[in-house]
Amino acid sequence: MTVAAINGSPRREKSVSAELIHQMQLLLPEIRGWTLTSSMPWARRGPPPVTELASLYRADALLIAFPLYVDGLPASLVEYLEAYAAGYPAWQREEGAGRPPQRVFAIANCGFYEGVQNAVALRVCQLFCQASGLDWAGGLGIGTGGMAVGLRNVPPQAGIRRPVTSAQRRLAEAMREPGGRLPDDIFTQHSFPWWLYKLAGEASWRHSIKRNGLGARQLNARPYQN
Numbered sequence: 001m002t003v004a005a006i007n008g009s010p011r012r013e014k015s016v017s018a019e020l021i022h023q024m025q026l027l028l029p030e031i032r033g034w035t036l037t038s039s040m041p042w043a044r045r046g047p048p049p050v051t052e053l054a055s056l057y058r059a060d061a062l063l064i065a066f067p068l069y070v071d072g073l074p075a076s077l078v079e080y081l082e083a084y085a086a087g088y089p090a091w092q093r094e095e096g097a098g099r100p101p102q103r104v105f106a107i108a109n110c111g112f113y114e115g116v117q118n119a120v121a122l123r124v125c126q127l128f129c130q131a132s133g134l135d136w137a138g139g140l141g142i143g144t145g146g147m148a149v150g151l152r153n154v155p156p157q158a159g160i161r162r163p164v165t166s167a168q169r170r171l172a173e174a175m176r177e178p179g180g181r182l183p184d185d186i187f188t189q190h191s192f193p194w195w196l197y198k199l200a201g202e203a204s205w206r207h208s209i210k211r212n213g214l215g216a217r218q219l220n221a222r223p224y225q226n
């Protein structure tokens, strides 16, 4: 069993998506053959090389982890997936002849509280698979995404992480089983009060704007309004 993972975050190794891929690796210790890549280096530089794509096509399952950007996928990831889909049919006809279509799983994470915010983006992934001859096997949408990095040293079974960890375990089970899939997409978030999350988020915006030499009033600026 082999897995290829695409980190679709423009923040690359510092991203929540990288941490979520790492957490899936910890949940699937028996899988030694991981191929990890990032869509970002190829943004605006043309398609990734055929050799890179072929190394991903060969995996039994593909895991795409990405941040929600304006209710969709980051443009750099869309470009990467377009190249992936364009090359896949020829690879499957030739090198991959006789193999079942590759199973594709996705983890979307977002800044809003509710994991269900990622529903449309996961549906986009599903339609992408249907149009490309790939086998959509299910997705996980995680709200309060940024907390995954802040909580990385907290035990996975701790209460605050538990809803996300148990969803990740269900995803891991589907991935490890030959031909396995999630019956439905799963949506979840960390176990943290909504109002406290909102307060912490607002404090973080105020902190960031000060660091950038502006005041809290500018947070409400609408420069394109007129």
Ligand SMILES: Cc1cc2nc3c(=O)[nH]c(=O)nc-3n(C[C@H](O)[C@H](O)[C@H](O)COP(=O)(O)O)c2cc1C
Pocket: 009, 010, 011, 014, 015, 016, 017, 018, 066, 067, 068, 069, 070, 071, 072, 109, 110, 111, 112, 113, 117, 145, 146
């Ligand atoms: C350009 C941009 C657009 C975003 N759009 C959304 C959005 O529509 N909904 C949301 O909940 N979060 C949105 N976010 C927040 C990210 O999804 C969130 O910070 C995520 O945890 C980043 O994950 P990453 O570290 O893997 O890139 C957006 C962030 C950026 C930079």
